[in-house]
Amino acid sequence: MTVIDILTRVDSICKKYDKYDVDKQREANVSGDDAFARLYGAFETQIETALEKAELVTKEKNRASAVAMNAEIRRTKARLSEEVPKLQRLALKRVKGLTTEEIAARNDLVLALPARIEAIPDGTAGGPKSTSAWAPSTASRPDIKFDSDGRSFDDDYFQESNESSQFRQEFEMRRIKQDQGLDMISEGLDALKNMASDMNEELDRQVPLMDEIDSKVDRATSDLKNTNVRLKDTVNQLRSSRNFCIDIVLLCIVLGIAAYLYNVLK
Amino acid sequence: MSSDPEKMMSKADKMTKLTLTRWSADWRGATELYEQAANGFRAANKYEKAKVALEKASQGQVMQSSPWDAAKHMESAAALAQKLSIWDEVADFYKKASELYVECGRAQPASDALGKAARALEDVKPEVAIQLYTDACEILEEDGRDQMAFDLYRACASVYIKLEKFADAATFFLRLGVAADKCDATNSQCKAYLSAIIVYLYGHDLKQAEKCYNDCSQIDAFLKSDQNRTASRLLTAYNEGDIEEIKKVACSSTVSNLDHVIIKLARKLPTGDVTAVQMNAGDDLDEDDLT
Numbered sequence: 135m136t137v138i139d140i141l142t143r144v145d146s147i148c149k150k151y152d153k154y155d156v157d158k159q160r161e162a163n164v165s166g167d168d169a170f171a172r173l174y175g176a177f178e179t180q181i182e183t184a185l186e187k188a189e190l191v192t193k194e195k196n197r198a199s200a201v202a203m204n205a206e207i208r209r210t211k212a213r214l215s216e217e218v219p220k221l222q223r224l225a226l227k228r229v230k231g232l233t234t235e236e237i238a239a240r241n242d243l244v245l246a247l248p249a250r251i252e253a254i255p256d257g258t259a260g261g262p263k264s265t266s267a268w269a270p271s272t273a274s275r276p277d278i279k280f281d282s283d284g285r286s287f288d289d290d291y292f293q294e295s296n297e298s299s300q301f302r303q304e305f306e307m308r309r310i311k312q313d314q315g316l317d318m319i320s321e322g323l324d325a326l327k328n329m330a331s332d333m334n335e336e337l338d339r340q341v342p343l344m345d346e347i348d349s350k351v352d353r354a355t356s357d358l359k360n361t362n363v364r365l366k367d368t369v370n371q372l373r374s375s376r377n378f379c380i381d382i383v384l385l386c387i388v389l390g391i392a393a394y395l396y397n398v399l400k
Numbered sequence: 401m402s403s404d405p406e407k408m409m410s411k412a413d414k415m416t417k418l419t420l421t422r423w424s425a426d427w428r429g430a431t432e433l434y435e436q437a438a439n440g441f442r443a444a445n446k447y448e449k450a451k452v453a454l455e456k457a458s459q460g461q462v463m464q465s466s467p468w469d470a471a472k473h474m475e476s477a478a479a480l481a482q483k484l485s486i487w488d489e490v491a492d493f494y495k496k497a498s499e500l501y502v503e504c505g506r507a508q509p510a511s512d513a514l515g516k517a518a519r520a521l522e523d524v525k526p527e528v529a530i531q532l533y534t535d536a537c538e539i540l541e542e543d544g545r546d547q548m549a550f551d552l553y554r555a556c557a558s559v560y561i562k563l564e565k566f567a568d569a570a571t572f573f574l575r576l577g578v579a580a581d582k583c584d585a586t587n588s589q590c591k592a593y594l595s596a597i598i599v600y601l602y603g604h605d606l607k608q609a610e611k612c613y614n615d616c617s618q619i620d621a622f623l624k625s626d627q628n629r630t631a632s633r634l635l636t637a638y639n640e641g642d643i644e645e646i647k648k649v650a651c652s653s654t655v656s657n658l659d660h661v662i663i664k665l666a667r668k669l670p671t672g673d674v675t676a677v678q679m680n681a682g683d684d685l686d687e688d689d690l691t
Contacts, residue, residue: 324653331587339547
């Protein structure tokens with residue numbers, strides 16, 4: 135850290151903790167009875183804060199906050215300017231314990247105040263204005279004059295300057311490009327819309343067909359179920375164990391009879 | 401059963417002929433034999449004989465009171481006839497098949513059969529094709545299935561355009577519009593009307609086109625559509641004789657969504673002399689005409 139940094143830091147720390155400095159307060163309180171001194175002190179502090187803020191603004195990168203701070207400074211300035219007459223009245227009042235020279239000095243101080251207030255930079259005097267983002271060709275015009283200052287309205291005045299004709303050209307070009315892009319988009323959208331409505335109609339066409347399919351398939355399934363049940367019954371009947379045993383018994387009887395006959399005839 | 405189709409045919413014929421020994425024809429057996437014979441002939445690429453076999457099979461099915469199978473056989477026979485390029489028979493067979501389908505109570509296959517016939521005959525006998533298309537559309541409309549008829553209408557109109565009968569083509573497009581209206585198919589309806597207007601314009605008939613446009617504007621659905629705007633642009637361009645504008649409208653996306661036949665017509669607009677139209681614009685408004 136450099137010496138300067140140390141110095142500035144010490145300064146700001148002292149200022150911060152000034153209110154704890156008993157000696158200094160006692161000194162300030164001396165002028166506690168004096169309304170003028172009090173008010174003047176308040177003025178001074180306000181002017182100082184405004185100056186600090188103005189410094190911050192110049193360092194500020196964010197435009198929006200810069201503008202806000204400038205507005206605040208302007209408000210403070212307006213308030214201070216309003217209160218200057220009050221201070222002046224107080225300055226002229228006679229207070230005991232003060233010499234005439236001091237009173238005259240006070241008057242001078244009060245008179246110097248408006249100038250000091252005006253001197254606080256608040257962004258209106260000079261400095262680049264914030265222009266809109268897209269037209270780098272428009273240069274900033276720091277001094278806006280309201281009347282034509284008696285300048286003659288000769289032909290030159292209404293001629294397009296170089297910058298404005300360039301600007302106009304660029305504007306036209308961009309507009310044409312935009313139009314082209316929009317045309318392409320609209321063509322695409324048209325195609326999409328057409329396809330979508332065709333699909334819609336096709337689906338509408340197919341809905342009754344699906345219903346028919348549905349009912350026909352339902353009928354077919356119920357027929358199948360019926361048939362299956364009947365088939366199962368038939369097969370069960372054929373293969374029931376009772377019939378099977380009867381078949382086997384009869385078969386044995388026939389074989390027995392055949393064997394008997396064979397034996398008899400042998 | 402012998403595998404020789406010829407033998408099968410003769411056997412089947414014998415089964416169907418009534419003689420002293422045979423008091424009633426055995427159609428069932430005969431039909432089976434006919435079918436097998438037809439398959440055999442088809443495998444051997446003897447299409448003529450296969451066709452005959454299928455005809456007889458179909459008749460057998462009719463005798464057996466199964467119109468569905470009969471119709472199916474008829475269709476196959478017609479397809480073979482198409483391969484052999486015997487056009488009269490194609491038309492006849494498909495018509496018979498369609499009648500049999502109607503007997504079954506199935507309108508869709510009936511009109512499909514007629515549609516197939518018409519498509520086959522489009523190049524060769526366009527008038528017959530048109531007649532077939534019209535019949536097919538009627539069958540569908542009777543059955544209440546208008547939506548299926550759209551394609552048929554469009555195909556019919558394109559045949560008319562090929563024959564350069566523009567008034568008839570436009571009429572068909574208007575019929576398409578009516579059918580579309582019944583099923584709330586607004587997009588098809590509007591496209592149909594726009595196509596009709598373009599057809600009239602192509603036929604040098606500006607008055608008809610305008611009349612058509614006025615009629616169609618009565619219909620809400622058309623009035624609110626893109627096609628309406630395109631049509632009005634086209635007609636104003638015609639009335640002013642502005643050829644550039646006509647060309648621009650013809651290349652617009654609304655027109656490009658129509659049937660490709662119509663797109664071709666639109667790209668060829670303006671036909672004839674457009675400047676002559678300008679003079680007509682003057683004497684249209686009669687002060688006494690309060691309509």
